[in-house]
Amino acid sequence: MTDFGDRLARVLHDAVPEPPHELDPSAIRASATQRGHRKRLLAPALAAAAVAAVAIGVPLAGHQLATHQQPGPQRPAVPSPAAGLTASEFRMAPPAPIGRRA
Amino acid sequence: MTACEERFDGFVRAASPGLLRAAWLLVGDWPAAEDLVQTAFEKTWPRWGRLVDDKQRLAYLYRVLTNAFLRGLRRKWMGEIAAGDLPHGAGVDETDALVLRASVLAAARRLPPRQRAVIALRYLADLTEAQTAAAMRCSTGTVKGYSARALAALRADPAVAELFAEESKR
Numbered sequence A: 001m002t003d004f005g006d007r008l009a010r011v012l013h014d015a016v017p018e019p020p021h022e023l024d025p026s027a028i029r030a031s032a033t034q035r036g037h038r039k040r041l042l043a044p045a046l047a048a049a050a051v052a053a054v055a056i057g058v059p060l061a062g063h064q065l066a067t068h069q070q071p072g073p074q075r076p077a078v079p080s081p082a083a084g085l086t087a088s089e090f091r092m093a094p095p096a097p098i099g100r101r102a
Numbered sequence B: 001m002t003a004c005e006e007r008f009d010g011f012v013r014a015a016s017p018g019l020l021r022a023a024w025l026l027v028g029d030w031p032a033a034e035d036l037v038q039t040a041f042e043k044t045w046p047r048w049g050r051l052v053d054d055k056q057r058l059a060y061l062y063r064v065l066t067n068a069f070l071r072g073l074r075r076k077w078m079g080e081i082a083a084g085d086l087p088h089g090a091g092v093d094e095t096d097a098l099v100l101r102a103s104v105l106a107a108a109r110r111l112p113p114r115q116r117a118v119i120a121l122r123y124l125a126d127l128t129e130a131q132t133a134a135a136m137r138c139s140t141g142t143v144k145g146y147s148a149r150a151l152a153a154l155r156a157d158p159a160v161a162e163l164f165a166e167e168s169k170r
Helices: A003-013 A025-068 A085-091 B002-026 B031-049 B054-075 B096-109 B113-124 B129-136 B142-155 B156-168
Strands: none
Touching: A003 B002, A003 B096, A003 B113, A003 B142, A025 B002, A025 B031, A025 B156, B002 B031, B002 B113, B031 B054, B054 B129, B096 B113, B096 B129, B096 B142, B096 B156, B113 B129, B113 B142, B142 B156
16 A cells, blocks of 8 residues: 555544444344345246246237338349350340340 | 354444445445445345355455445435535644544545545455455456546545645644
8 A cells, every 4th residue: 555545544444433323133134034035026027027028029029020021122134045045155145225124 | 043143143243333434435424324234234144154254254245335336326326425615724733633534535425436435445444455356346457546546536635635745744
């Protein structure tokens, strides 16, 4: 500890007053036991509520997703190769005019 | 009453004054300090059997206490307490020590919560840096940082600096 830290510790020890009351250990134990009981009762209820929320929420979200799903953009039409052309001949063929699709 | 309960009761009586004083420095009034320490003991009691000695029990209590204080701050503000202007720079007389104490407490209350927690644990509860770090769930480096900033803030406080200077002259 620094010199300032030492002096601060000394001043704090003198400055902070003694507590006015003593804590009651038996009251603490009783309160802790009650807290434990509450926790034991509450924990299964909370767990059940969480499971129910997931069980209801997941199918509902799935249903909503399916209902509102927009059809995706159509793929560009790929012209089917003309009959009688080989693959390399088809690739060499001039592109179809814009606006007309095969 | 079982032997375990008797040991717990003895430990509460022995450890609570120190814990209450540290809690008072953190929260600023006795009812809130008592609530904080009571909560810490209530959370320690179910784990009593697993904590092997008083050193471990005290370390656990300080950890719960600090955590409850910092978590409580997130829920509601109970940190800064307005302190009136205190006289400072007085001459060397009987009231100097009282003024110094009041100035230091007021300056400590103006510190941010984590820095105040380090001051309470290190300089009032006399925990080591490692014990303070364990109580605050952070590294010793973080504790050193908070401590350095808190001491710098206290040293920079005009009332505290002046009074410490007066005291060291004597």
